Amino acid sequence: MRxxxxxxxRLLQLLSPLLLLLLWEGATRAGWLNPQFFPPPxxxxxxxxxxxxxxxxxxSVLATLGRILAGFALGAAPAVALxxxxxxxxxxxxxxxxxxxxxxxxxxxAILPLVLLVLGLGEASKIAVTAISVFFLVxxxxxxxxxxxxxxxxxxxxxxxxxxxxxxxxxxxxxxxxLIVAGCKLALxxxxxxxxxxxxxxxxxxxxxxxxxxxxxxxxxxxxxxVGLVLTAILGWAxxxxxxxxxxxxxxxxxxxxxxxGRAARQTARAEAGGGRxxxxxxQRRLCALRPPPGRLRVWWRATRPFSFTATLVPVTLGALxxxxxxxxxxxxxxxxxxxxxxxxxxxxxxxxxxYDHVNGIDDxxxxxxxxxxxxxxxxxRQMLAGGLAAFALGAALGLALAALRGPAxxxxxxxxxxxxxxxxxxxxxxxxxxxxxxxxxxxxxPVLTLGAYFVxxxxxxxxxxxxxxxxxxxxxxxxxxNNLRDADADRARGKRTVAxxxxxxxxxxxxxxxxxxxxxxxxLLAALGVAPPAILLTLLSLPLAISLVCRVAATRxxxxxxxxxxxxxxxxxxxxxxxxxxxxxxxxxRLLPGAG
Amino acid sequence: xxxxxxxxxxxxxxxxxxxxxxxxxxxxxxALRQEFRAADGRxxxxxxxxxxxVAEGEFVCLVGPSGCGKTTLLRLIAGLxxxxxxxxxxxxxxxxxxxxxxxxxxxxxxxxxxVLDNAAYGLDLRPAxxxxxxxxxxxxxxxxxxxxxxxAGAYPHQLSEGMRQRANLARALAVDPATLLMDEPFGxxxxxxxxxxxxxxxxxxxxxxxxxxxxVTVVFxxxxxxxxxxxxxxxxxxxxxxxxxxxxxxxPFARPxxxxxxxxxxxxxxxxxxxxxLLREGVLAAxxxxxxxxxx
Ligand SMILES: Nc1ncnc2c1ncn2[C@@H]1O[C@H](COP(=O)(O)OP(=O)(O)OP(=O)(O)O)[C@@H](O)[C@H]1O
Ligand SMILES: [Mg+2]
Numbered sequence: 001m002r003x004x005x006x007x008x009x010r011l012l013q014l015l016s017p018l019l020l021l022l023l024w025e026g027a028t029r030a031g032w033l034n035p036q037f038f039p040p041p042x043x044x045x046x047x048x049x050x051x052x053x054x055x056x057x058x059x060s061v062l063a064t065l066g067r068i069l070a071g072f073a074l075g076a077a078p079a080v081a082l083x084x085x086x087x088x089x090x091x092x093x094x095x096x097x098x099x100x101x102x103x104x105x106x107x108x109x110a111i112l113p114l115v116l117l118v119l120g121l122g123e124a125s126k127i128a129v130t131a132i133s134v135f136f137l138v139x140x141x142x143x144x145x146x147x148x149x150x151x152x153x154x155x156x157x158x159x160x161x162x163x164x165x166x167x168x169x170x171x172x173x174x175x176x177x178x179l180i181v182a183g184c185k186l187a188l189x190x191x192x193x194x195x196x197x198x199x200x201x202x203x204x205x206x207x208x209x210x211x212x213x214x215x216x217x218x219x220x221x222x223x224x225x226x227v228g229l230v231l232t233a234i235l236g237w238a239x240x241x242x243x244x245x246x247x248x249x250x251x252x253x254x255x256x257x258x259x260x261x262g263r264a265a266r267q268t269a270r271a272e273a274g275g276g277r278x279x280x281x282x283x284q285r286r287l288c289a290l291r292p293p294p295g296r297l298r299v300w301w302r303a304t305r306p307f308s309f310t311a312t313l314v315p316v317t318l319g320a321l322x323x324x325x326x327x328x329x330x331x332x333x334x335x336x337x338x339x340x341x342x343x344x345x346x347x348x349x350x351x352x353x354x355x356y357d358h359v360n361g362i363d364d365x366x367x368x369x370x371x372x373x374x375x376x377x378x379x380x381x382r383q384m385l386a387g388g389l390a391a392f393a394l395g396a397a398l399g400l401a402l403a404a405l406r407g408p409a410x411x412x413x414x415x416x417x418x419x420x421x422x423x424x425x426x427x428x429x430x431x432x433x434x435x436x437x438x439x440x441x442x443x444x445x446x447p448v449l450t451l452g453a454y455f456v457x458x459x460x461x462x463x464x465x466x467x468x469x470x471x472x473x474x475x476x477x478x479x480x481x482x483n484n485l486r487d488a489d490a491d492r493a494r495g496k497r498t499v500a501x502x503x504x505x506x507x508x509x510x511x512x513x514x515x516x517x518x519x520x521x522x523x524x525l526l527a528a529l530g531v532a533p534p535a536i537l538l539t540l541l542s543l544p545l546a547i548s549l550v551c552r553v554a555a556t557r558x559x560x561x562x563x564x565x566x567x568x569x570x571x572x573x574x575x576x577x578x579x580x581x582x583x584x585x586x587x588x589x590x591r592l593l594p595g596a597g
Numbered sequence: 598x599x600x601x602x603x604x605x606x607x608x609x610x611x612x613x614x615x616x617x618x619x620x621x622x623x624x625x626x627x628a629l630r631q632e633f634r635a636a637d638g639r640x641x642x643x644x645x646x647x648x649x650x651v652a653e654g655e656f657v658c659l660v661g662p663s664g665c666g667k668t669t670l671l672r673l674i675a676g677l678x679x680x681x682x683x684x685x686x687x688x689x690x691x692x693x694x695x696x697x698x699x700x701x702x703x704x705x706x707x708x709x710x711x712v713l714d715n716a717a718y719g720l721d722l723r724p725a726x727x728x729x730x731x732x733x734x735x736x737x738x739x740x741x742x743x744x745x746x747x748x749a750g751a752y753p754h755q756l757s758e759g760m761r762q763r764a765n766l767a768r769a770l771a772v773d774p775a776t777l778l779m780d781e782p783f784g785x786x787x788x789x790x791x792x793x794x795x796x797x798x799x800x801x802x803x804x805x806x807x808x809x810x811x812x813v814t815v816v817f818x819x820x821x822x823x824x825x826x827x828x829x830x831x832x833x834x835x836x837x838x839x840x841x842x843x844x845x846x847x848x849p850f851a852r853p854x855x856x857x858x859x860x861x862x863x864x865x866x867x868x869x870x871x872x873x874x875l876l877r878e879g880v881l882a883a884x885x886x887x888x889x890x891x892x893x
Contacts, residue, residue, distance in 0.1 A: 152704070153707060155677050156701060161723060177709070
């Protein structure tokens with residue numbers, strides 16, 4: 001099997017920065033680089049901690065971010081409005097666009113002295129220069145966006161009697177939006193450059209990342225200067241991430257396109273036909289990171305529903321990572337055994353679910369099962385059941401091996417976990433169809449897996465991993481709940497009881513809100529109580545997606561729309577998990593480097 | 598039902614005189630000429646000397662070789678284009694329904710709206726006191742009529758070309774227009790869907806006095822002579838560029854028409870032959886003109 005797809009790509013992207021850091025560290029330690037100018041990363045981390053304790057970092061970032069956002073808002077809003085007008089009106093365009101093009105060409109930092117003359121050394125001049133540089137970028141992009149709209153779409157608006165204002169709102173704005181967003185992305189990058197630049201020159205301000213860099217340079221505190229540089233990089237990266245988030249929100253039609261591409265129509269039909277109930281069925285397919293081998297193996301691979309594996313991947317990695325943080329070290333072979341074992345049990349539960357849904361007629365002719373393999377005759381029901389049991393057997397074998405190696409506690413976890421995974425939809429208990437799905441999945445794919453993976457590495461239990469797994473558990477329950485929300489009507493008709501059918505639509509939507517927002521509340525609480533380092537607040541970067549999902553669930557009960565919510569909830573779980581892991585990894589990496597702090 | 602308006606024409610009379618509509622005229626086109634400027638700056642005459650009257654509740658099909666100005670004529674009728682010379686008018690009183698809605702040729706759905714929101718577009722512009730829910734419900738009904746209800750939540754790029762055309766139709770139907778201007782609306786449909794959609798369209802048109810007793814007038818552009826003969830009260834044949842009316846041919850068959858039975862009717866074969874000959878003449882003439890132009 002070859003590692004590719006999104007996960008592989010992400011890992012690949014991490015490689016070059018990490019390599020650079022290692023090279024750098026090695027080169028200074030070996031004496032090839034003068035540490036006075038190029039202090040090793042480990043000592044920069046030390047400076048970071050020092051500045052954080054003083055509150056310098058927090059203050060600088062807030063000040064710079066505030067200037068960026070203020071300048072951006074003041075520049076972008078009028079630019080979009082004017083750009084729409086110019087895009088649609090040829091005379092106005094001919095009149096004004098040449099001037100805009102000329103001013104656009106001037107490096108904005110070059111007009112800073114002029115602005116300083118007019119507005120003085122204070123905040124106003126910094127924000128004004130930023131706003132000006134943002135304005136022209138967004139303006140030109142908006143005009144290009146409007147001009148790129150298919151003329152026929154404007155004719156459609158006219159034919160249906162759109163007023164001028166309606167033509168702007170219903171055609172020009174949404175049609176130009178892709179380029180507007182692209183312009184905003186560029187503009188935010190420029191805003192960062194300009195703000196840091198103005199903070200150098202007009203250091204009238206007390207705080208700011210630019211101020212930090214400039215002042216550290218003046219007193220030759222090189223490490224602090226590097227902290228400023230790193231902060232700038234992080235700010236740029238975070239802004240980019242935020243606008244990517246906004247893009248997904250604003251351009252859902254494009255996001256969908258990327259996700260399901262050419263197979264879209266057929267897949268839409270399949271999704272509508274009920275593509276996915278069961279533990280994590282119907283999860284988005286894009287997370288399928290391992291390319292399946294062709295032929296018979298491929299069918300089996302699909303039967304395991306690999307796209308849902310991230311639900312297991314996140315807690316297992318989290319547990320192992322927490323053990324490493326606790327000083328227990330990290331043994332890759334043990335980690336691999338844990339991961340494969342847990343995935344085997346997960347795959348087993350998926351296949352057993354396919355089998356029982358089929359024999360119990362939950363998935364009948366007009367509703368393809370989660371994988372649909374039985375219904376399409378690619379696997380017989382018996383084969384599916386046998387496959388599930390084989391997967392369980394593999395999971396059990398690995399569990400036994402781990403128990404022998406690391407201690408009987410693993411045995412206990414397995415003895416509880418395996419039957420639950422089977423009877424999740426297995427006859428006769430069918431716990432998932434008695435309103436227990438969310439709790440079961442939440443507990444299993446939250447605390448149980450995290451603690452298990454922790455124990456394998458550390459040979460002990462601890463409260464930390466259990467607590468940190470809670471937000472992950474809430475989100476995994478939210479995935480399942482989103483699935484049940486979508487299928488509520490069908491499930492009711494088939495006598496399958498889930499929390500969604502039991503609560504009724506309005507309260508079921510509330511449960512979703514509680515699960516998703518609860519995860520963030522938990523993170524905030526854990527950070528505030530000092531259970532984990534503040535870096536776990538990195539997970540807040542996924543908050544925009546969470547909020548948009550909550551809004552969508554509040555707004556709709558349509559299965560089709562909820563299908564999107566389901567996929568996006570799974571994406572949220574993964575993103576949240578990765579951010580959490582990244583947040584825990586950062587300080588750890590710093591500490592792993594010898595001689596840090 | 599609509600036959601009272603048409604007199605049978607004996608085969609062999611090639612150019613019947615234009616009929617006087619029995620109903621009040623809905624659309625009048627007089628001495629219409631339309632020129633465009635080609636890329637090299639030379640004027641292109643798209644339409645020339647078009648005189649046409651369409652009665653209220655009539656179903657007219659426009660056929661003609663590609664590039665002869667069918668789309669241009671529809672756009673002129675819709676008021677999306679201003680004529681170089683001559684006059685076009687839709688006679689429409691009353692503000693309870695729009696005078697016309699166009700089913701555009703080719704890609705004309707808004708990529709950023711779902712199928713349902715596309716279908717509701719006209720309603721959203723003119724809510725006429727209807728709330729959002731009501732507008733969506735109406736649009737959904739139209740989607741059901743064209744067999745797209747299951748794809749209400751999909752985006753246009755997720756549909757096939759034929760499905761997009763049906764969504765296009767649903768959008769025009771949703772506003773309940775007095776006149777439907779349809780530009781090859783079924784061009785990309787498979788044979789079965791095409792027949793179903795023709796039936797559905799005829800049902801909506803309702804022989805000129807549609808559901809609710811309000812007449813719907815249809816001007817329908819097609820490349821298919823079969824389709825024209827199944828649908829139309831009258832077929833208007835345009836000559837190759839510059840588009841002129843080569844003939845107006847009344848289609849006398851009783852409604853409801855059964856497309857399969859029609860094809861066995863000798864009168865059908867005669868009409869088909871006549872229209873086909875006119876089209877071929879037009880194409881050949883245009884090609885000859887083009888050749889001469891190139892040599893010169
Ligand atoms: N905006 C325009 N600018 C220049 N020429 C145009 C324009 N619109 C149409 N034409 C020309 O007018 C002629 C008629 O075009 P039109 O689109 O009406 O043809 P049509 O009969 O609808 O063809 P088809 O059956 O292929 O759709 C063509 O030669 C075309 O090149
Ligand atoms: Mg045309």
